[in-house]
Amino acid sequence: MSAASRPADVITVRGLRKSYGAHEVVRGIDLTVSRGEVFAFLGPNGAGKTTTVEILEGYRARSAGEVSVLGEDPAGAGREWRGRIGLVLQSCTMPAELSVRELVALYAGFYPAPRDIDETIDLVGLGGQADQRISSLSGGQVRRMEVALALIGDPELIFLDEPTTGFDPAARQNAWEVIANLKAIGKTIFLTTHYMDEAQRLADRVAVIAAGAIVAEGTPATLGGRDQARSIISFTLPAGAETAALPAALASDARVADGRVRLETDAPASTLHELTSWALARGDELTDLAVSRPTLEDVYLALTAEDVGESS
């Protein structure tokens, strides 16, 4: 293994490339995931996200670069290595003829030191359905079943490829708790998702891939310079007031859209002070006054705006 990997690194990727014919879908990416970390890998469909994940999982061969997952090259890794990882694939039908417990028990037998079967079923919230046939489960329940199968081998590293797609809000909260619990007991999680709130809530670190290249990497709070970004103050102009009536320092920055004024500022406290002093002097309350920061979603959309990804 020539990739310079520290023991604390569960995944190390250097210069990874993947081409299909003349079309290069992954164009030289570097990634490092440390033990115990929840790493979220974000990107639009067609950006190379699933290709990258499947190379890490050992499903696809790479065209170039170095990859080490749990100290081995996934392209040649064997049975023992497979026993140390857990998978939730993007889409997978389950054996309709088996019950939840029968399938979890079957998978438990594949691994050298599996978790307790009923405890794992309870963990994903299927305790009440343990004896039901999989054909009778809802879509969200089947997805939770997949999470149970990913966990049953008690793996060190878990790949979750869009684990909560199709979940209702309650089921998503539930899944987030499961994932947070996994992190708490020291599992390393490689997560892909389309939901920015999911990445925000779960991830220690986030990387964004667009058009086959990593365009940003960082914590959810700092991604794309989010923490440095300007605050936005917005409000509706009081009846009869014009933008020109605002204090001079604000009027020059103000932009009006749909009757709302938007002010971008590096100094929210002083800007607000000036604005509210002005409003109070006029006897106005600015009842819909709002101060906002760019969300992870805003940053993500800005980062991936140029990548007109083909859907995969």
Next chain:
Amino acid sequence: MSEAALFSRQFRVDMLRFWRNTQSRYFTILLPIVFLVIFAAIFKGVTVVEGHVMKLTTFYVPGIMAMGLISASYVNLTQAVVTRREGGELKRLRGTPLPAAYVICSRAAVGVVIAVVMAVILLVIGNVAYGVPVPHALGALLVAIVVGAAAFACVGFAVSTVITTVEAAAPATNLTVLPLYFISGVFVPERQIPAFLRDIAEVFPIYHLARALREPFIEAHGGPFAAGDIAVLILWGVVSLAVAARRFRWTPSDES
């Protein structure tokens, strides 16, 4: 868990899935039985097989046995493999430490075991309802069943590699067997089949399976072993296995 236990558990679960699948139960278990009853009711009298007179009811027991065997080890297996591959189930299994060979061999073993069970059911019905004698050479019959089912399972794995959608699996498998049943001496005695059709049938394994299963029922032969036909079945199995080994995919066809 020991390797033997790991395989036997996989096999038990595959058997359970076969049995709980409505389509498997009806098409693989019930349909051949219904066919035997219908053929025995419609066609009375005798035919001549390799110079020996044979009651038509006796002719139909190994014939329908061939149909049941093919249904279990080829039609049902191919459809199951395509469905599990296209749905992503095989891909998911490849992501576990379970060796690939266990997945393949377990499903093939289900085909062989169901073929043997079907043969027993048809033998019993034939004997009780129509007085068809149970062959003395049961060992030769069992060899023909096991070799035949294993060969057709290999053909199934090979054919599964050219079927790319779940929707195509049932028509493709049925289309490859139904016309051959008629010209291979399964539904119609061989001597009633025009020579040019029989020449076509001889190329394919169904003709040889029907002959190999029928041979022990020719009383005058005292239950010989249809070595030539068994050899053709083995050849089909080996060639199919080579094709399957080259072409078999674990991932859905729409994933490059």
